[in-house]
Amino acid sequence: MQPPLPGPAMILHRRVVLSAALAAPPLAAPTLAQAPAPTEAPRTLPARLLPVPRSVSAELQHRIAAPYPANWDHIPPDTAGWRALQAASAAEVDPLLPGLIEALRITVTPTTIAGVPAFDIAPRDMRPDRQGRLLVHLHGGGYVLYPGRAGAGEAMLMAGFAGFRCLSVDYRMPPDHPFPAALDDAIAAWRAVTAQHDPRRLGLFGSSAGGGLLLATLLRARAEGLPPPAAIAPGTPWCDLAGEGDSVNANAYVDNVLVSRTGWLGAAAALYAAGRDLRDPLLSPVNGDLSGFPPAILTSGTRDLLLSDTVRAHRRLRRAGVVADLQVLEGQSHAQFLDPTVPEAREAFNEIGDFLARYLGT
Amino acid sequence: MQPPLPGPAMILHRRVVLSAALAAPPLAAPTLAQAPAPTEAPRTLPARLLPVPRSVSAELQHRIAAPYPANWDHIPPDTAGWRALQAASAAEVDPLLPGLIEALRITVTPTTIAGVPAFDIAPRDMRPDRQGRLLVHLHGGGYVLYPGRAGAGEAMLMAGFAGFRCLSVDYRMPPDHPFPAALDDAIAAWRAVTAQHDPRRLGLFGSSAGGGLLLATLLRARAEGLPPPAAIAPGTPWCDLAGEGDSVNANAYVDNVLVSRTGWLGAAAALYAAGRDLRDPLLSPVNGDLSGFPPAILTSGTRDLLLSDTVRAHRRLRRAGVVADLQVLEGQSHAQFLDPTVPEAREAFNEIGDFLARYLGT
Numbered sequence: 001m002q003p004p005l006p007g008p009a010m011i012l013h014r015r016v017v018l019s020a021a022l023a024a025p026p027l028a029a030p031t032l033a034q035a036p037a038p039t040e041a042p043r044t045l046p047a048r049l050l051p052v053p054r055s056v057s058a059e060l061q062h063r064i065a066a067p068y069p070a071n072w073d074h075i076p077p078d079t080a081g082w083r084a085l086q087a088a089s090a091a092e093v094d095p096l097l098p099g100l101i102e103a104l105r106i107t108v109t110p111t112t113i114a115g116v117p118a119f120d121i122a123p124r125d126m127r128p129d130r131q132g133r134l135l136v137h138l139h140g141g142g143y144v145l146y147p148g149r150a151g152a153g154e155a156m157l158m159a160g161f162a163g164f165r166c167l168s169v170d171y172r173m174p175p176d177h178p179f180p181a182a183l184d185d186a187i188a189a190w191r192a193v194t195a196q197h198d199p200r201r202l203g204l205f206g207s208s209a210g211g212g213l214l215l216a217t218l219l220r221a222r223a224e225g226l227p228p229p230a231a232i233a234p235g236t237p238w239c240d241l242a243g244e245g246d247s248v249n250a251n252a253y254v255d256n257v258l259v260s261r262t263g264w265l266g267a268a269a270a271l272y273a274a275g276r277d278l279r280d281p282l283l284s285p286v287n288g289d290l291s292g293f294p295p296a297i298l299t300s301g302t303r304d305l306l307l308s309d310t311v312r313a314h315r316r317l318r319r320a321g322v323v324a325d326l327q328v329l330e331g332q333s334h335a336q337f338l339d340p341t342v343p344e345a346r347e348a349f350n351e352i353g354d355f356l357a358r359y360l361g362t
Numbered sequence: 363m364q365p366p367l368p369g370p371a372m373i374l375h376r377r378v379v380l381s382a383a384l385a386a387p388p389l390a391a392p393t394l395a396q397a398p399a400p401t402e403a404p405r406t407l408p409a410r411l412l413p414v415p416r417s418v419s420a421e422l423q424h425r426i427a428a429p430y431p432a433n434w435d436h437i438p439p440d441t442a443g444w445r446a447l448q449a450a451s452a453a454e455v456d457p458l459l460p461g462l463i464e465a466l467r468i469t470v471t472p473t474t475i476a477g478v479p480a481f482d483i484a485p486r487d488m489r490p491d492r493q494g495r496l497l498v499h500l501h502g503g504g505y506v507l508y509p510g511r512a513g514a515g516e517a518m519l520m521a522g523f524a525g526f527r528c529l530s531v532d533y534r535m536p537p538d539h540p541f542p543a544a545l546d547d548a549i550a551a552w553r554a555v556t557a558q559h560d561p562r563r564l565g566l567f568g569s570s571a572g573g574g575l576l577l578a579t580l581l582r583a584r585a586e587g588l589p590p591p592a593a594i595a596p597g598t599p600w601c602d603l604a605g606e607g608d609s610v611n612a613n614a615y616v617d618n619v620l621v622s623r624t625g626w627l628g629a630a631a632a633l634y635a636a637g638r639d640l641r642d643p644l645l646s647p648v649n650g651d652l653s654g655f656p657p658a659i660l661t662s663g664t665r666d667l668l669l670s671d672t673v674r675a676h677r678r679l680r681r682a683g684v685v686a687d688l689q690v691l692e693g694q695s696h697a698q699f700l701d702p703t704v705p706e707a708r709e710a711f712n713e714i715g716d717f718l719a720r721y722l723g724t
Contacts, residue, residue, distance in 0.1 A: 042413040043429075045615050051404040053608035055674060064608075067405075246415035246426075246693040247664055250616050253407050302609050302669055311664060311690040312417060318689075318713065326688045327680070328673040331608040351680065 050254065056331045060342040064303075064331050068256055073263040082175040082271060085264075086144055093150035100153070100340070104160025108152065114192035116185045117170040119152045127163040133201045133360045136193055136229070137168040138186055138217070140208030140335060142238070142268035144173050154207055154235075154338055161346050162353025164203070167193065171213070178274035183282060186217040191226055199227040200361040205352070207299075207335050208306070211237025215285035215313065218293055228294045231359035233352045235299045236306045236335050237313055239286040241269040242278035245308025255305040255333040265305075286312050295323035297355040299348055301332025327351055412616065418693045422704040426665075426693050430618055435625040444537040444633060447626075448506055455512035462515070462702070466522025470514065476554035478547045479532040481514045489525040495563050495722045498555055498591070499530040500548055500579070502570030502697060504600070504630035506535050516569055516597075516700055523708050524715025526565070529555065533575070540636035545644060548579040553588055561589040562723040567714070569661075569697050570668070573599025577647035577675065580655055590656045593721035595714045597661045598668045598697050599675055601648040603631040604640040607670025617667040617695040627667075648674050657685035659717040661710055663694025689713055 052065045076082045101108055109120040121137075123130075135158060139151035146153075152168035159166050171185035193202065206214045211234035218228060243261045252260040273283055281288030286309060296317055300310035307328070317324040329337055329344055337348040414427045438444045463470055471482040483499075485492075497520060501513030508515075514530035521528050533547035555564065568576045573596035580590060605623045614622040635645050643650030648671060658679055662672035669690070679686040691699055691706055699710040 042411040043427075043618070045407075045410050045412050047409040048407050048611075048614065049404040050407050050611055053606065053611070053670070055602075055606050055608060055670065065405075240417075244415065244417050246417060249410075249412055249415070250613075250665055252410065254612050256405070302673060303612055307664055307690075308415070308417065308692055312692050314689070315692065315709075319709070326690065327676070328669075328688065328690055330670055330674050330677065347677075347681070 053331045057343045060331060060336070060344055063336055063339060063342060064256070064333070066256055068259050072259040075264055075267040079175045082144060086147060086173065086175075089141065089145040090147050090150040093146065093153065094148070097149060097153070097156075100156060104156055104340075106156055106159045108149065108156065110149075111167075113167065113169065114188040116189050117148075118189065119149060119155065119168045119170065120165070121152060121155045121159045121168060122165040123159050123163050126165070129357065129362070130163045130165070132362060133164060133203070133357075134193070134197055135164045135166045135203040135205055135356065136190065137166045138171065138204070138206035138210040138213045139168060140206065140210040140235075140238075142265060143179075143182060143209045143213075143272040144175070144268050147173060154205075154210070157338065157340055157345070157349060158205065158353070161340075161349035162356075164353065164356070174271045174274070179272050179276060179283060182213055182272075183216055183220060186213055187220050187224070187226070190217060190221055191224075194227050198361070200230050202229040203231050203233065203356045203360055204229045205233035205235070205356070207235030207237070207338060209238050211235050212239040212241070212285060212309075215239055215288070215290070216282045219281055219285055219288045219290075222292065228292070230361060231295045231297075231356045232293070233297050233299070233356060234310075234313065235337070235352075236301070236304055236310050237285075237298070238306055238309060239313050240284045240309050241273060242284055243269070244279075245306070245312055247308035248305060251303055251305050251307060254303045256303075257334040257336060258305040261305070286316060289320070290317050290322060291320035293317060293320065293322045295355070295359045297325040297327070297352055299327050299329065299337055299352065301329045301334070301336055303331060303333045305334050325355055415693045419705045422693060422698070422706055425698055425701060425704060426618070426695070428618055430621050433626075434621040437626055437629040441537045444506060448509060448535070448537075451503065451507040452509050452512040455508065455515065456510070459511060459515070459518075462518060466518055466702075468518055468521045470511065470518065472511075473529075475529065475531065476550040478551050479510075480551065481511060481517065481530045481532065482527075483514060483517045483521045483530060484527040485521050485525050488527070491719065491724070492525045492527070494724060495526060495565070495719075496555070496559055497526045497528045497565040497567055497718065498552065499528045500533065500566070500568035500572040500575045501530060502568065502572040502597075502600075504627055505541075505544060505571045505575075505634040506537070506630050509535060516567075516572070519700065519702055519707070519711060520567065520715070523702075523711035524718075526715065526718070536633045536636070541634050541638060541645060544575055544634075545578055545582060548575055549582050549586070549588070552579060552583055553586075556589050560723070562592050564591040565593050565595065565718045565722055566591040567595035567597070567718070569597030569599070569700060571600045573597050574601040574603070574647060574671075577601055577650070577652070578644045581643055581647055581650045581652075584654065590654070592723060593657045593659075593718045594655070595659050595661070595718060596672075596675065597699070597714075598663070598666055598672050599647075599660070600668055600671060601675050602646045602671050603635060604646055605631070606641075607648075607668070607674055609670035610667055613665055613667050613669060616665045618665075619696040619698060620667040623667065648678060651682070652679050652684060653682035655679060655682065655684045657687075657717070657721045659687040659689070659714055661689050661691065661699055661714065663691045663696070663698055665693060665695045667696050687717055
């Protein structure tokens with residue numbers, strides 16, 4: 001594998017490229033039968049210092065500089081431990097919501113949809129160009145965190161930043177309600193919403209587990225003959241619970257939100273799947289047939305542990321002929337665009353909102 | 363910075379997010395005056411094994427498994443050393459081109475444009491939907507490699523995969539001709555091409571240094587009153603020669619093409635700039651005013667050392683209101699989508715070609 005002449009990387013790259021191209025006619029169906037097996041893999045990455053980039057806002061630099069979350073690698077040993085973790089997640093967030101609701105100038109009204117608890121979230125002053133449109137929201141948190149109103153924060157940001165009325169679905173979660181409870185609730189809500197609203201005026205969005213659940217909901221809606229929304233916005237969708245993407249390894253310890261799948265995240269996948277094959281498209285919709293899906297905008301960050309989930313979903317949508325935009329935010333770890341204190345968050349929501357508005361009828 | 367309750371990453375994340383949101387009204391102009399300085403940075407990344415992902419084609423897995431290029435960190439000590447490196451890069455590639463030209467079923471004709479050497483590259487069988495359109499190509503190689511026909515490989519792929527006639531500009535390079543020689547040649551070529559062709563039928567593309575040069579050429583064309591092309595395709599554009607983006611550090615030793623800016627790449631930046639400020643927009647167009655630019659499609663990979671160059675250019679174009687698509691290819695290091703032996707290369711060129719065709723008039 002050594003080049004015959006000294007030279008920089010691209011020389012070898014080109015040499016390998018073109019040699020292989022010549023060795024493998026026809027070009028349309030390349031093969032590498034003569035290539036050696038990848039015995040050099042896995043590669044050892046050296047330890048190194050990772051500085052805070054100056055290419056982002058000062059506020060985001062502070063986020064990037066933050067240490068790993070305490071207990072990112074704490075895995076509850078039993079059901080009681082998961083329940084405590086779930087309750088703690090809500091207890092952390094709930095006291096902060098009144099101030100956020102005031103700052104965003106929105107209203108948050110508890111409701112139910114098809115018997116599923118939900119929150120009806122609306123700007124206090126509805127923009128004329130958002131009238132008559134509704135976004136259904138599925139929240140993140142690894143399918144286990146943020147029960148109740150704590151899960152609706154992203155929808156509050158969408159209402160506050162992008163001006164849309166949102167219905168945030170408080171779906172059931174493990175440890176008490178593993179798969180398919182969340183999907184059952186999401187599809188029940190979607191069935192009821194589409195019975196009440198013209199689907200051409202509906203959108204569907206959510207990040208992390210909410211983004212994966214969104215895609216799984218569309219797979220099942222299609223199978224059950226329910227109409228799709230006019231557009232979707234999966235944010236860094238956790239659409240591969242088996243963790244087969246590259247960034248789960250390449251961005252491990254680079255992402256300072258999730259840090260590594262060896263922490264609570266991998267355990268949450270198993271908890272939610274409850275023994276089912278993690279590669280099942282309803283658990284990992286990146287393995288599903290995404291043809292016929294509505295226009296989509298996907299969002300991730302360069303340090304995101306789920307960058308590969310996002311870009312694989314994007315490519316899979318494009319391969320299926322779906323209109324699909326991608327934005328990848330500089331220096332951001334998993335779902336950091338949900339942080340309303342960084343200017344990049346408002347920018348991301350503006351981009352998502354403009355995309356959705358382009359495809360939602362009025 | 364420790365959370366008061368045990369819990370996974372997102373709890374802390376949400377807590378910080380919402381606390382800061384409340385502390386910083388008005389929300390439209392967040393400040394973090396009370397936040398501590400990022401004293402924890404830089405973060406130490408532990409050494410670790412990076413496996414080859416199974417989420418890409420078998421051919422790409424072989425590329426990802428390859429070791430770092432020999433001499434990626436060899437920096438020529440003097441002008442003679444750079445000249446030798448430059449000559450070696452062409453000598454490596456040139457013997458491979460006849461086979462590639464045959465496999466792609468294209469013609470490659472040496473020509474000149476405004477006195478600048480160039481290559482006129484065309485499919486032997488021109489698709490009807492590509493008639494009357496021309497793409498101008500600026501090649502990569504760190505502004506120092508691939509003089510002569512060796513630089514035209516990407517244009518050959520564009521002609522072969524996407525069916526466009528291309529004019530690949532063999533611009534002058536250091537060590538004998540540093541900045542602004544390359545830009546002078548590119549703008550001279552562009553001036554001549556736009557005098558001969560309706561710019562609504564013209565595109566401009568190139569990767570790595572070619573992508574950066576492309577953006578710089580548009581900045582200067584606008585300043586000189588020359589028309590822009592109808593669409594552009596900067597592939598992983600080297601648009602920040604100062605290396606201020608995050609992926610230059612985050613993907614160091616992850617990218618197995620460029621490996622690290624501490625190798626020849628950083629030295630090539632200094633060689634090209636020849637003492638000028640590396641942040642000058644004509645050297646680093648990510649710092650330029652990109653408003654009024656034509657529709658753009660940008661391409662990178664999740665392991666790309668220049669992922670941040672790409673996504674920062676994408677965001678900067680979007681902020682300027684420019685139509686800009688982004689594709690990020692799973693597991694790929696710098697410019698690996700130029701490897702014609704991986705199925706992902708053809709897919710990337712198809713995507714780029716379809717985008718350009720959408721905006722180029724017929």
